[in-house]
Every structure is written in C-alpha cells, then in structure tokens.
C-alpha cells in the first residue's frame with residue numbers, strides 16, 4: 001500500500017511536510033500547488049517557497065496548476081532543475097479563484113486542454129533530459145533561475161540527474177457538476193501517466209458531503225483493465241492507516257492520499273502498533289514546538305506576519321485535549337516559537 005500526504009495549499013509547506021515525514025513516515029509527499037502562470041510571470045522568486053524540500057522529504061512530488069500549456073512546460077523544466085521526483089498536475093481544485101479561470105477542476109470540462117497540458121509537462125521533462133536549460137526557457141526570468149540556484153544551495157540539493165526523470169501524474173475529481181468518471185478517466189489513461197490520484201467528490205461538491213469511494217472503485221477497475229502500470233491513489237475522508245488499508249482492500253486502489261486528518265496529527269500515517277509507540281515515546285506538544293521552531297528557521301523573517309501561517313497548526317495540535325479552547329486562544333496569538341514554548345510550559349504540556 002502507498003500512503004501519501006495530500007497536497008494542501010496554505011498547509012503543506014516545508015515545515016509541515018518535514019514534521020509529517022519525520023513522524024508519519026509516509027511513502028510520498030506532495031507539495032501545495034503553485035501556479036505556472038506565476039512561475040513564468042512573477043516578478044519575485046517567492047513562489048519557489050512552495051517547492052522547498054530536502055533529501056529527507058523524498059520521494060517528493062511538486063504540484064502545479066494553471067491553464068497555459070507552454071507555461072506548464074517551462075515550470076516542468078524548472079522542477080527538473082530543482083530535482084523533484086515527480087510533477088503532479090492539479091485538475092481538481094474547486095476554488096473559484098482557480099476553477100473560474102479555467103484551471104484546477106475546470107479542466108475536467110476541457111479534456112482537450114487536459115491532454116495538451118499533460119503533453120506539455122511530458123515534453124518539458126523530455127527536452128530537459130536532452131539538455132534543455134532553464135535559462136533557455138523564454139518566460140523564466142533571471143530572477144527565477146537565480147532563485148532555483150539559491151534553493152538548491154539552501155537545501156543542499158544535489159544536481160539533478162538527467163537520466164532519472166521525474167514522473168508525471170494528475171490529481172483530479174470524479175466530475176464537474178456530476179460524477180462522470182467513465183467519460184473523464186479515458187482522457188487521462190490515454191496520456192500514459194505514471195500515476196493518477198482521484199478525490200471522490202465533484203467540483204460542485206467542493207468539500208461537502210462524503211467522498212464517493214464506490215466511484216473511486218469503478219475507476220480503479222477501469223484503470224487496471226486499460227493500463228495496469230498506472231499507480232492509482234484514492235482520496236477523500238480517510239482518517240488513518242487502517243482506514244487506508246480498508247480502502248485498498250475494498251476498492252482496489254494502490255494507495256491513498258491523506259489530507260485533513262493529518263492536521264496536528266502526523267501519526268495518522270502509522271500502523272496501530274507504531275502509533276502506540278509514537279504515543280509512548282513522543283509528547284505531541286514537543287512535536288508542535290519543534291514544528292514552530294522549524295517554521296522560524298525555514299522562514300527567518302518570521303517576526304510579525306510571517307509567523308501567522310504557523311498559528312493554525314498550533315491550534316490543530318490542541319484538538320481533543322482538556323482546556324483546548326483556553327490554550328488555543330493563547331497559541332493563535334503567538335508570534336514566535338519562544339512564545340509558543342512559554343505558553344506550552346505555562347499549561348504544563350511540556351517540561
């Protein structure tokens with residue numbers, strides 16, 4: 001069974017992924033998504049923060065979204081240069097800021113564009129393997145080229161091997177307004193992807209209702225018949241390792257992506273026995289503090305607003321404990337790991 005950390009915009013940044021990988025030991029990590037138009041047009045290299053990773057986070061899959069095939073191609077070259085293990089294309093985001101512009105899950109309605117985008121990514125990777133350089137990509141700025149070099153230095157990333165190419169995969173939903181897997185999936189199968197991840201909701205559903213695993217099961221059967229070489233991952237509402245195992249057994253998927261249930265709980269990826277060992281050996285609030293410290297180290301200009309994104313994680317770590325509301329109300333106002341440490345100590349949650 002393959003267990004993966006699902007891509008989550010605004011959540012699965014470098015520190016979150018590092019903590020989850022260290023304690024959850026999942027097989028694959030996806031980044032939050034980054035926009036290819038932004039990669040090719042942005043006047044700042046900040047967008048590259050989405051792809052921060054080090055060797056410990058491998059196998060590491062970077063997710064991109066957008067609607068311009070040519071920009072996908074150049075973003076794929078950039079990701080090759082960074083040395084990621086996989087490039088995942090988002091065809092599942094329902095957010096109006098994404099889907100109303102023809103990207104994310106809106107691509108389900110435009111299979112021709114889906115094919116063009118996948119081909120563009122595959123072409124970018126192939127041309128890079130044949131010697132194409134990032135600086136030769138017409139829409140990649142010098143700033144971005146320098147940014148990639150800086151990231152490689154910062155995270156001690158070795159120069160990518162042009163013979164070991166990143167895989168190409170797609171993450172999508174079961175349909176747009178309604179479930180339409182029988183007509184949508186064949187377009188993806190045709191493109192000979194390495195992997196497909198399927199979230200069992202439509203665009204229209206957003207995150208409401210329940211993920212429909214029976215549709216995921218039908219998709220698995222279809223894929224195994226048409227192209228058994230494609231790794232197929234199901235997604236939606238899976239709580240932990242045991243539930244993932246049950247989905248594999250019942251629906252014939254190769255593995256599962258876990259998203260929201262990992263919030264403040266890196267241990268959900270561990271089988272029961274290891275989870276019990278985790279609880280014996282670790283104090284989850286020590287893990288929370290480690291997370292906050294790593295956050296500061298990764299984004300050193302944390303004073304003021306830069307610490308804000310860390311606060312929601314701190315709140316998640318308090319879920320289910322006594323006095324959670326009081327402790328949470330203090331943690332979500334903290335501005336540094338030092339303050340976090342003081343709060344946790346004052347409630348005797350750490351020594």
Ligand SMILES: Cc1cc2nc3c(=O)[nH]c(=O)nc-3n(C[C@H](O)[C@H](O)[C@H](O)COP(=O)(O)O)c2cc1C
Nearest residue numbers: 006007008009032033171199236237238258259260
């Ligand atoms: C805050 C948040 C951000 C998300 N961002 C992304 C994203 O960047 N790319 C993506 O493919 N899916 C994204 N998703 C969807 C998740 O990856 C996943 O498909 C969904 O949450 C269902 O899985 P779960 O029930 O295990 O959370 C996001 C979900 C949440 C809650």
